[in-house]
Amino acid sequence: MNHKLAIDLPGLALKNPVMPASGCFGFGREYSQYYDLSRLGAVIMKAATGTKRLGNPTPRVAETASGMLNAIGLQNPGVDEIIRTEVPFLASYDTNIIANVAGSTIEEYVYVAKQFNNSTDVDALELNISCPNVKEGGIQFGTDAEMAARITDKVKQVSQKPVFVKLSPNVTDIVTMAKAVEAAGADGLSMINTLTGMQIHLPSRKPLLANQTGGLSGPAIKPIAIRMIYEVKQHVSIPIIGMGGIQTAEDVLEFLLAGASAVAVGTANFQNPLVCVEIIDQLPKVLKSYGFKSVNEAIGKGILYDKSNLSCP
Amino acid sequence: MNHKLAIDLPGLALKNPVMPASGCFGFGREYSQYYDLSRLGAVIMKAATGTKRLGNPTPRVAETASGMLNAIGLQNPGVDEIIRTEVPFLASYDTNIIANVAGSTIEEYVYVAKQFNNSTDVDALELNISCPNVKEGGIQFGTDAEMAARITDKVKQVSQKPVFVKLSPNVTDIVTMAKAVEAAGADGLSMINTLTGMQIHLPSRKPLLANQTGGLSGPAIKPIAIRMIYEVKQHVSIPIIGMGGIQTAEDVLEFLLAGASAVAVGTANFQNPLVCVEIIDQLPKVLKSYGFKSVNEAIGKGILYDKSNLSCP
Amino acid sequence: MKKVRLMHVSKITPIATDTIELVLNNAEVAQLAIPGQFLHIAVPGHTLRRPISIANVNGDTVTILFKTIGSGTKALASINEGDVLDVLGPNGNGFPIDTIKPSIVLLIGGGIGVPPLYYLAKTLKRKGCQVISVLGFQTKDYVFYEKQFKAIGKTYIVTDDGSYGHKGLVTDVLDDITEPFETYFSCGPLPMLKAVRDYLSVTPGYLSLEERMGCGIGACYACVIPTNDKNGYKKICQQGPVFKSEVVKL
Amino acid sequence: MKKVRLMHVSKITPIATDTIELVLNNAEVAQLAIPGQFLHIAVPGHTLRRPISIANVNGDTVTILFKTIGSGTKALASINEGDVLDVLGPNGNGFPIDTIKPSIVLLIGGGIGVPPLYYLAKTLKRKGCQVISVLGFQTKDYVFYEKQFKAIGKTYIVTDDGSYGHKGLVTDVLDDITEPFETYFSCGPLPMLKAVRDYLSVTPGYLSLEERMGCGIGACYACVIPTNDKNGYKKICQQGPVFKSEVVKL
Numbered sequence A, B: 001m002n003h004k005l006a007i008d009l010p011g012l013a014l015k016n017p018v019m020p021a022s023g024c025f026g027f028g029r030e031y032s033q034y035y036d037l038s039r040l041g042a043v044i045m046k047a048a049t050g051t052k053r054l055g056n057p058t059p060r061v062a063e064t065a066s067g068m069l070n071a072i073g074l075q076n077p078g079v080d081e082i083i084r085t086e087v088p089f090l091a092s093y094d095t096n097i098i099a100n101v102a103g104s105t106i107e108e109y110v111y112v113a114k115q116f117n118n119s120t121d122v123d124a125l126e127l128n129i130s131c132p133n134v135k136e137g138g139i140q141f142g143t144d145a146e147m148a149a150r151i152t153d154k155v156k157q158v159s160q161k162p163v164f165v166k167l168s169p170n171v172t173d174i175v176t177m178a179k180a181v182e183a184a185g186a187d188g189l190s191m192i193n194t195l196t197g198m199q200i201h202l203p204s205r206k207p208l209l210a211n212q213t214g215g216l217s218g219p220a221i222k223p224i225a226i227r228m229i230y231e232v233k234q235h236v237s238i239p240i241i242g243m244g245g246i247q248t249a250e251d252v253l254e255f256l257l258a259g260a261s262a263v264a265v266g267t268a269n270f271q272n273p274l275v276c277v278e279i280i281d282q283l284p285k286v287l288k289s290y291g292f293k294s295v296n297e298a299i300g301k302g303i304l305y306d307k308s309n310l311s312c313p
Numbered sequence C, D: 001m002k003k004v005r006l007m008h009v010s011k012i013t014p015i016a017t018d019t020i021e022l023v024l025n026n027a028e029v030a031q032l033a034i035p036g037q038f039l040h041i042a043v044p045g046h047t048l049r050r051p052i053s054i055a056n057v058n059g060d061t062v063t064i065l066f067k068t069i070g071s072g073t074k075a076l077a078s079i080n081e082g083d084v085l086d087v088l089g090p091n092g093n094g095f096p097i098d099t100i101k102p103s104i105v106l107l108i109g110g111g112i113g114v115p116p117l118y119y120l121a122k123t124l125k126r127k128g129c130q131v132i133s134v135l136g137f138q139t140k141d142y143v144f145y146e147k148q149f150k151a152i153g154k155t156y157i158v159t160d161d162g163s164y165g166h167k168g169l170v171t172d173v174l175d176d177i178t179e180p181f182e183t184y185f186s187c188g189p190l191p192m193l194k195a196v197r198d199y200l201s202v203t204p205g206y207l208s209l210e211e212r213m214g215c216g217i218g219a220c221y222a223c224v225i226p227t228n229d230k231n232g233y234k235k236i237c238q239q240g241p242v243f244k245s246e247v248v249k250l
Ligand SMILES: Cc1cc2nc3c(=O)[nH]c(=O)nc-3n(C[C@H](O)[C@H](O)[C@H](O)COP(=O)(O)OP(=O)(O)OC[C@H]3O[C@@H](n4cnc5c(N)ncnc54)[C@H](O)[C@@H]3O)c2cc1C
Pocket: A062, A063, C038, C048, C049, C050, C051, C052, C053, C054, C065, C066, C067, C068, C069, C070, C071, C072, C073, C074, C112, C115, C116, C209, C210, C211, C212, C213, C241
């Protein structure tokens, strides 16, 4: 193990800060055919809901400039089936397992969290309050500070596992959201989820995604992710798992400098199934070439607490 | 004049729906060396404030994946100087002049609007309540519905010219913002302005822009612009000038289908100074190839008012 | 372990309007490929890979055919011989050739659904099947691989406008086929697949489906198709693109 | 009317570590170019153009030199002879060669600030000036155009680490220059320009500045530099990149 890369998050001793992002890696089976999942700091599983969901009609993805839209709609076999068949598979690897918790009602979130809490193989929860593709519940939880705090609190009550709340970038004020869930007991933050976008298919004159709107991810959104992490880091003391457009070890360093303590890689897996391990392999060299001895040393180092140079005459 | 391309907006009889976006075209002088500005539907001038501003420290721009960040900081010679030296220059062309109105206080906005109202050469105002680079005023006006309505109302009181309110995408609920300014008397909307983003410069470990954050523009944000226009169009009856990442005549058609009545082109001018006229030249062919007889016919045609297919099981 | 594979472009041939044939070199891919599988091809400057069917295998080379319809296939059309493509694959489950006994089989292809049927036709013929093909194209200018299919067996060409071969839809010529085929295989646009399935409702058949893809390997759930089994869906990239006709809800 | 211009890449030469020389063909650009002006070059896959100085003009060709420091210049480094570059330019105001009388002049360049000084040196020599050059580089491996400058006049090479020529900063050798130069011209990194200006505070001088650019033609106000005049700023792309040393606030 490369100690330079190791990083401790609440409940998680990560051998390196790199994990695949929720929904972009299924439950790991497919990518396990490309490399040994034990290489990863952690795996964040695809969102789980209380019962099986079939998701949205297709088309569910579209390509955009330096990004993509998705509207999968939380398709998953349900938390109990995931615990029965998927968690044991991932547990056979020497990595951490983070369960992404979703639902349409607070009760559903609490149920899913409770079930994962009973699974000894799950190391932490990622509370997905921000899925823009869930019409009833998710979108409101993720864009209203009070609701976000409430659901965080309820989930914390049933979970001994650390809870990372995944924030939506589709808000006016990300700092308020972050502070609200921190005050409600969140052990960490995950940010950012996708930005709501749309593409219109010219020949059919209709939104290309059957769901009309979808979540924008990929390098296109990286500047927004960096900005939000940078802002939030200055106002909360819980650690941040950063994500949004990461493709290279240099990108990882940018997220660390902005204030993330670990990172998740989503869309880039579709371009290069080996991207996570390639980043892990490159990271020591990149840290060194920019003068850092470890991941830990780089966290938040990009933040200028002195803002005296900010003028707008 | 190509009647297929003509479109009437409040106070503006546009020969075509294409105009350069505010801040990306200065006051037209530089681009007038590349083509005859009379080709344009209109020119939206760079933001004007009550008095001269020197803007932010440099660096002011950065490149991002399929986009760019800018933090110019509203540098401009002040409304009176603009009316004295820039408006007459633009007035020598056969095009419409839209003045972009900015400020840090409501009083400043009102002053600028009043001055432009007295200039017979200015055809309409674009109320820039959304500049994310102005710390004190802009950002709050643009992200708070009540403030946005108030400033719209005040400006309408002093302006006989039609007022297009330029909305910020950095909000949780764009529809509420749009409805608020419509109710306050806006004659039209301009959307979207830039999304707030940031880039960190690895060698210096600091935000690359001296202003730390900047506005993200270019193709990266197009899906967000399309989504917001699509949503807003279903809830307001005033026309929308659409912008955000437009590079081609096909992009223009996508904005029309989403609900825009005209479009502005920003960042793309930097890549290709001729982009506006090239789009205007291509537009008739593109409209035709997708089965439209005119710009007018395409507006809002991408909107599915029937949402029965939206399920999330 | 699976790999990201590099394939050298050894030959580029425009073979019909907007249709390009690429011969790619990679011995491993050639050895693994089964008719009906696809390559998930990285296109420079594009976020998502593009799925393209394997149209033929010859020694160490794999042939693909694609139609330039959007920015990805246009970019792909501008590569040069000697360039290298970054691909995942062969991906998906192909046609169930191992289960097919020597018999009369019917292949029905439409447009850019024709390519995978060529490698299938070759393979089935080698297995002792009598192959009858019905190939539909928009117009005469879009027709390709006619000779190749005719070398394998009886082949009907159909064009939408009758500018070449029979006029109409592929289903219009099915009545003319008097041979007692036992199985059919079809690939093409969704409306065609539906029509074929309804027309040949009593014959065992296999359909190869298309859907917009993200990962192309089964991880992202972009490419699902509703199914009649208890699971309720299948992933086209992983469990398809070929399905028994009665399994999927079109 | 100004135009977007296409320039054929007729020769590519790596001339020092990470440093590439391109010879570009376009008679119009060659005819218009003044020392100190730049080309604003479109780089495929990049939102913003890259400003690169004109380093030389020969008949119908224009030479540029650039250092591969980031993704744009790396992409530019991978073009091939025969390719075409899409450029705006010549942009900006160059050095005020028309106002310079035959006299002794000093040129001070640092790193990638050296290229524009070469075309300037050639032009001033042709005007009858005696040209003395001080050129600073990181190390020996980064040195370029030494011969070319020496062919024009006395030339001092300085490297940061002393691996070639004098060791130290360009300002360290200025005392060695005994010739009574009347004007200086400098281009290089900002700290160097400041040092040079302070060192030569009594000599009339011209500085060529760099700043991150958007439009490159004066429309976006990205590239301003504070000035001591009443306007308070100037745009480097349009009113520069060359300024009289006392005008700009560094
Ligand atoms: C299993 C499979 C096999 C295929 N085999 C072939 C083949 O052999 N030859 C061929 O020409 N085409 C084939 N296609 C269709 C081919 O993938 C699309 O034509 C191609 O992706 C279009 O890309 P584009 O960038 O030109 O179009 P754009 O419309 O610009 O593409 C935008 C996005 O939509 C996706 N997309 C567009 N059309 C389709 C489509 N019909 N199916 C799936 N995704 C689509 C693209 O992959 C891309 O992600 C196959 C598709 C699948 C799923």
